[in-house]
Amino acid sequence: MAIVVQKYGGSSVADADMIRNVARRISESFNKGNKVVAVVSAMGDTTDDLIELAGRITPNPEPREMDLLLSTGEIVSSTLLAMALHAMGYKAVALSGPQAGISTDSSFSRARITGIEPRRIIKELDKGNIVIVAGFQGLTVDNDIATLGRGGSDTTAVALAASLKASICEIYTDVEGVYTADPRIEPEAVKLDEIGYEEMLEMATSGARVLHHRSVELGQVYNMPILVASSMVKQRGTVIRGGKNMEARNKVRGIAHDMDVAKITVTNVPDRPGIAAAIFLPLAKAGISVDTIVQNASANNITDLTFTVTRNDLVKAMDIIAPVAKEIGARECLSDSKLGKVSIIGTGMQNTPGYAAKMFQTLFEHSINIQLITTSEIRITCIIAEDKVKDAVRALHKAFELNKG
Amino acid sequence: MAIVVQKYGGSSVADADMIRNVARRISESFNKGNKVVAVVSAMGDTTDDLIELAGRITPNPEPREMDLLLSTGEIVSSTLLAMALHAMGYKAVALSGPQAGISTDSSFSRARITGIEPRRIIKELDKGNIVIVAGFQGLTVDNDIATLGRGGSDTTAVALAASLKASICEIYTDVEGVYTADPRIEPEAVKLDEIGYEEMLEMATSGARVLHHRSVELGQVYNMPILVASSMVKQRGTVIRGGKNMEARNKVRGIAHDMDVAKITVTNVPDRPGIAAAIFLPLAKAGISVDTIVQNASANNITDLTFTVTRNDLVKAMDIIAPVAKEIGARECLSDSKLGKVSIIGTGMQNTPGYAAKMFQTLFEHSINIQLITTSEIRITCIIAEDKVKDAVRALHKAFELNKG
Numbered sequence: 001m002a003i004v005v006q007k008y009g010g011s012s013v014a015d016a017d018m019i020r021n022v023a024r025r026i027s028e029s030f031n032k033g034n035k036v037v038a039v040v041s042a043m044g045d046t047t048d049d050l051i052e053l054a055g056r057i058t059p060n061p062e063p064r065e066m067d068l069l070l071s072t073g074e075i076v077s078s079t080l081l082a083m084a085l086h087a088m089g090y091k092a093v094a095l096s097g098p099q100a101g102i103s104t105d106s107s108f109s110r111a112r113i114t115g116i117e118p119r120r121i122i123k124e125l126d127k128g129n130i131v132i133v134a135g136f137q138g139l140t141v142d143n144d145i146a147t148l149g150r151g152g153s154d155t156t157a158v159a160l161a162a163s164l165k166a167s168i169c170e171i172y173t174d175v176e177g178v179y180t181a182d183p184r185i186e187p188e189a190v191k192l193d194e195i196g197y198e199e200m201l202e203m204a205t206s207g208a209r210v211l212h213h214r215s216v217e218l219g220q221v222y223n224m225p226i227l228v229a230s231s232m233v234k235q236r237g238t239v240i241r242g243g244k245n246m247e248a249r250n251k252v253r254g255i256a257h258d259m260d261v262a263k264i265t266v267t268n269v270p271d272r273p274g275i276a277a278a279i280f281l282p283l284a285k286a287g288i289s290v291d292t293i294v295q296n297a298s299a300n301n302i303t304d305l306t307f308t309v310t311r312n313d314l315v316k317a318m319d320i321i322a323p324v325a326k327e328i329g330a331r332e333c334l335s336d337s338k339l340g341k342v343s344i345i346g347t348g349m350q351n352t353p354g355y356a357a358k359m360f361q362t363l364f365e366h367s368i369n370i371q372l373i374t375t376s377e378i379r380i381t382c383i384i385a386e387d388k389v390k391d392a393v394r395a396l397h398k399a400f401e402l403n404k405g
Numbered sequence: 406m407a408i409v410v411q412k413y414g415g416s417s418v419a420d421a422d423m424i425r426n427v428a429r430r431i432s433e434s435f436n437k438g439n440k441v442v443a444v445v446s447a448m449g450d451t452t453d454d455l456i457e458l459a460g461r462i463t464p465n466p467e468p469r470e471m472d473l474l475l476s477t478g479e480i481v482s483s484t485l486l487a488m489a490l491h492a493m494g495y496k497a498v499a500l501s502g503p504q505a506g507i508s509t510d511s512s513f514s515r516a517r518i519t520g521i522e523p524r525r526i527i528k529e530l531d532k533g534n535i536v537i538v539a540g541f542q543g544l545t546v547d548n549d550i551a552t553l554g555r556g557g558s559d560t561t562a563v564a565l566a567a568s569l570k571a572s573i574c575e576i577y578t579d580v581e582g583v584y585t586a587d588p589r590i591e592p593e594a595v596k597l598d599e600i601g602y603e604e605m606l607e608m609a610t611s612g613a614r615v616l617h618h619r620s621v622e623l624g625q626v627y628n629m630p631i632l633v634a635s636s637m638v639k640q641r642g643t644v645i646r647g648g649k650n651m652e653a654r655n656k657v658r659g660i661a662h663d664m665d666v667a668k669i670t671v672t673n674v675p676d677r678p679g680i681a682a683a684i685f686l687p688l689a690k691a692g693i694s695v696d697t698i699v700q701n702a703s704a705n706n707i708t709d710l711t712f713t714v715t716r717n718d719l720v721k722a723m724d725i726i727a728p729v730a731k732e733i734g735a736r737e738c739l740s741d742s743k744l745g746k747v748s749i750i751g752t753g754m755q756n757t758p759g760y761a762a763k764m765f766q767t768l769f770e771h772s773i774n775i776q777l778i779t780t781s782e783i784r785i786t787c788i789i790a791e792d793k794v795k796d797a798v799r800a801l802h803k804a805f806e807l808n809k810g
Contacts, residue, residue: 016461050481056421057485058492065491065499069484072477076455079474080462086470087463094470099548120548143504143525 002167003125004029007039007135007157009173012231013077014044022231023084025172026130030090035125037164039135039157040081042073063108067137067147071097074134074153082132092130095120097137098145102156104138110149113138113156116163133160151212158215162222168239169224171211172231177238178203178210180402181255185393188403192238192253199253199345200240202379206256206343216240252346252355252400257393259386261291261339262314263371264321265306268331272301278328279305282320288313292341292374292383306372308383311337339371340389343381344396356380362399368392407572408530409434412444412540412562414578417636418482419449421489427636428489430577431535435495440530442569444540444562445486447478468513472542472552476502479539479558487537497535500525502542503550507561509543515554518543518561521568538565556617563620567627573644574629576616577636582643583608583615585807586660590798593808597643597658604658604750605645607784611748612663621645657751657760657805662798664791666696666744667719668776669726670711673736677706683733684710687725693718697746697779697788711777713788716742744776745794748786749801761785767804773797 006029008022022040030036050069054061061069078094085092101117124131135153140146148155154171161169178200179189195203197220204213210228219226219240229237269275276295283290293307309317314337325333349355359380363370368391372383384392397403411434413427427445435441455475459466466474483499490497506522529536540558545551553560559576566574583605584594600608602625609618615633624631624645634642674680681700688695698712714722719742730738754760764785768775773796777788789797802808 016458019462053421053481054485054488057424057488060492061488062491065484065487068499068501069481072480075477076458076474079470080459082470083459083462083466086467087465094473096473096550145501 002034003037003164004034004168004170005037005039005157005161005164005166006170006172007153008041008231009153010041010044010046010077011174012172013040013081016080019043019077019080019084022172023081023088023090025231026081026085027088027090030130037121037125037131037133037160037166038081039133039153039160040074040077041135041153042070043077043080046073046076064144067108067111068145070147071134071137071145074136078132078134085130085132090130091128092132093124094132094134095124096134097156098139100131100133100160102138102159104140104146104148106140106142106144106146108144108146111138111140111146113148113159116159118160118163121160121164151214154212154215155218158218158222158224158226161224162218166224168227169219170227170229171215172229173210174231175210175228176230176233176235177228178208178240179254181393181397182208182257185257185390186255186397189397190403193236194239194241195253196347197240197242198378199347202343202345202376203254203256206258206341206345206379206381208254208256211240252344252349252402254345255393255396255400255402256343256345257340257389259340259389260310261308261341261383261386262311262335262337263306263308263339263383264314264317265304265334266321266325266330266332267304267334269303269305269325270301270329271303275328276305279321279324282324283317286316286320288317288320292372292381294372294374308339308341308372338386339383340386341381341383342389342392342396343379344400345379347378349378349380358399359396362395363392366391366395368395407439408442408569409439409573409575410442410444410562410566410569410571411575411577412558413446413636414558415446415449415451415482416579417577418445418486421485424448424482424485424489427577428486428493428495430636431486431490432493432495435535442526442530442536442538442565442571443486444538444558444565445479445482446540446558447475448482448485451478451481469549472513472516473550475552476539476542476550479541483537483539487535490535490537495535496533497537498529499537499539500529501539502561503544505536505538505565507543507564509545509551509553511545511547511549511551513549513551516543516545516551518553518564521564523565523568526565526569556619559617559620560623563623563627563629563631566629567623571629573632574624575632575634576620577634578615579636580615580633581635581638581640582633583613583645584659586798586802587613587662590662590795591660591802594802595808598641599644599646600658601752602645602647603783604752607748607750607781608659608661611661611750611784611786612746613659613661616645657749657754657807659750660798660801660805660807661748661750662745662794664745664794665715666713666746666788666791667716667740667742668711668713668744668788669719669722670709670739671726671730671735671737672709672739674708674710674730675706675734676708680733681710684726684729687729688722691721691725693722693725697777697786699777699779713744713746713777741776743791744788745791746786746788747794747797747801748784749805750784752783754783754785763804764801767800768797771796771800773800
């Protein structure tokens, strides 16, 4: 009997009717003869409500207590889901993260799963139970509750699927799958039946908000197929998986975009060892994530260093970088907050000439100026003006014939 | 350094301001040099809200899942209380029941504490932390969460105090202590500085809703002094404790009353072995608590059997008893739902003649008819008409000169 792990997000269990709907979905998989483990997020806005509740007490809640507080949200939804299954006549049991055997490190609010001991889950499955697991949480070595941070319940689901050697991890969410581009921008975008882990990772980190990259990485490590599909409508979703046939595909698979890009350029930086560290270490210490970094060709040991951050972090980053720039003898710090990025993604692009040229030519034909270019093995990204991003997505979607699926 | 265990009820932590108020109270005890462990109930109506939430899913939630659901209420309030202490500059740590080392049996919704392993609490106290413990909950041998039922958080507090060998267990609540009678009925009622465990037990089971009898029993077993005082106003409360001087007091200590009494009389019951069991076993199986039981003197092997239940249980009890009465050859079942009871309580009464006579005479002088009488070593209870209960409390309070404290 195959084990199937399913995951339902907070918007799928926002009220009693939706919880009953999810219970029906789970029971259908159970009735097909599967052993089902369902991971569930907190109902609707519960997590935000708990954060607000803590905010009424103190602006700076201790992370350990905050995690214990937030962990209750997923416990509530998992118990209600188990009750809904009971009411439909199914045997079901709700488990908190610790009860499910999920261990994490002690980085409260952004913990990593360090291991899973699925003995209890297996025991309950063997008793004929559907097992509901509270997502987003686990137990540290000190017997404290830690939450997993962004994408936490997805990560719980994939990790559980791996440890249970499930046949598939099904993530049910408010999108219907992975598209060749954002359907809200490109109406001709096509849902992909399959996509490789690497490609999905590049999609996720390039702005496609379907799955957090943590869960995709975990799926890749354990070679666990991940289905992404709608929790509302019954439609075939997208399966993320590995496999040779995919690597040989040699094709652009999708266009990703991100509207939230700000750029900082430090000009006339002396090109000597240690300069990059001098600039980026203080940013890292301040918790600012730097995305793209480009250093232009050096002339006379003088270079321009450009990098991007999210718009939220721009002011803070400039405050940190300005004195550093002065100290190292750079000329000035320039910033531009009205940028976006557009990426084409596909395995094997690097071995096939012409993709980059075609991308640049397409953008040129639509009078879109490219400010920065970065590439990975399976991705080419251009930083462009924010107000050109939608045009760029549509133009590239057409140029690479993605509407043909 | 003395360990003090405090307990704050749900009405004391109903919102952010009240949580801050409780944090201040805790910090005052800490500043006096105590090691403080505070047990907290769920905020205000949280438990009722969670029950209602489950009710929207199913009318008959599984007790195991219900307990896991309800346990989140106390976790929320305990984390917020720890955060409030942090915000005031104190070191504090919130622990769930399982983290606090509280073990229970597996009787979900009415579990009993089977043991406490306070290692974690002691470790945190030794690190200089104020320890906040989520009341009302513990862990079963199967690693499930069970709640303790009525009076659960009080019981948690007394059990923790016993296992930590605390100097005192302080229960802060919405009453200011134990009074000689309910002050809402008898304005001249006096707050007692001290009361013995036995007396308090009789008060609790005779209708004085200050402390659940479970926590008093536990205090008695471990000889743990329990202070009952207001969480709002700063006033000396009542200490419940043992001691020889108290047993020698020979005095009525208080008048308890209960408005919620219904009586069932089975007439002409054949007086033979097994009859009482035939009547009371089916009631126990149906979960109906029988309070007072009186069997009148038997004549010709025929007797009348009278007992009381809460009003809520009356219809159900009659439905169960009527066929049983027929089966055993009794004449009929009579019921009266408009009854109450009034009790005088005091250690050593039994060894001193005159108390019972004085009680009956007082009720007679106020034209209050006595329907049933029961006594324990330290209590005399009369079942009377509900609409006479208030008069009876006032008359007895005066007759036994309790307004003199």
